[in-house]
């Protein structure tokens with residue numbers, strides 16, 4: 332499970348990650364690396380050629396393997412078959428559990444986009460490259476070392492309760508910073524979203540899967556799905572939308588604890604918006620409701636404030652990032668108090684009945700699928716514009 336999640340994290344990173352064995356055989360690469368290098372299954376010949384063209388990278392890897400130190404080059408030129416790309420490169424050792432060297436992890440951050448922005452920035456600050464993504468990378472490097480050292484210390488003083496306490500402080504702090512860094516990196520790479528036809532139910536199933544609720548769900552948690560299978564596709568970025576619903580589902584899981592109900596529902600909005608060209612823009616709506624503890628009015632007002640969190644390990648960025656992604660898709664994400672009743676009997680939902688005058692796509696009106704019984708918990712509502720063929724006003 333842990334490994335699957337990390338695989339998902341690596342796959343959703345915007346930065347290219349390439350893993351080579353100690354004798355420079357290709358071992359793994361993430362989709363961003365496939366895109367950057369233009370190859371999905373690199374052969375050893377390909378790696379040999381790549382390192383031949385990029386002497387600086389070959390030297391960096393060799394010296395990382397020899398010295399055991401993480402090395403980085405903030406501004407390098409990666410020469411590929413027919414083009415060259417400005418990158419920031421890092422090489423870190425990949426260790427086996429017994430402490431022996433397994434290989435090297437190479438991170439390549441494509442700077443072409445940043446370079447073009449930098450050219451337009453005036454003043455000396457531009458030279459410092461204080462981008463959130465750059466800072467996040469800088470923070471990430473020493474974290475791996477701190478975490479490894481913390482784990483080793485914990486293992487060395489297994490019977491010392493005080494030492495275990497201190498190690499826990501270190502390890503929990505590291506995990507929290509690591510989570511923050513991942514969120515910042517994900518946020519920075521989500522600025523460039525794909526615009527592909529996306530089946531929203533596939534996205535929801537994928538998010539449920541990543542949250543560990545599908546196809547099997549832990550005992551005590553009930554997941555209800557109230558899906559309208561006839562919904563049209565959304566135009567957008569499936570990976571980014573999965574992140575949105577994963578965040579919402581994880582929040583719901585965290586709110587209900589070991590027992591409770593989470594309900595996902597989808598439907599078409601009856602109302603539409605007019606575009607500047609006089610076309611109708613239709614929206615679908617996804618709701619994620621839970622039977623959790625709910626929140627106070629004060630908390631509700633702060634939900635979408637960066638770094639607002641009530642969780643010891645939380646970053647307080649999950650909802651902010653999710654809202655940003657939805658907005659970039661032309662939709663809306665908002666929250667309302669009241670969720671779903673914590674029963675696993677039949678659902679009491681007034682499907683399609685508008686509780687009162689919601690103005691539909693995009694505004695924070697009351698839910699169309701309001702639970703018949705008022706329950707604690709929360710409902711997060713997302714509207715997204717759908718692909719539509721109706722041209723007329």
Ligand SMILES: Nc1ncnc2c1ncn2[C@@H]1O[C@H](COP(=O)(O)OP(=O)(O)OP(=O)(O)O)[C@@H](O)[C@H]1O
Pocket residue numbers: 510514578582583586621623624625626630634639640641642644645646647648649650651708709
């Ligand atoms: N379904 C929910 N029920 C109750 N409270 C919620 C729910 N979703 C979010 N919250 C509250 O909103 C806060 C912010 O949520 P957000 O997802 O932005 O960050 P987080 O969950 O604290 O951290 P992270 O997402 O990094 O784990 C949470 O700490 C929690 O207090």
Ligand SMILES: [Mg+2]
Pocket residue numbers: 578581582649650
């Ligand atoms: Mg969260």
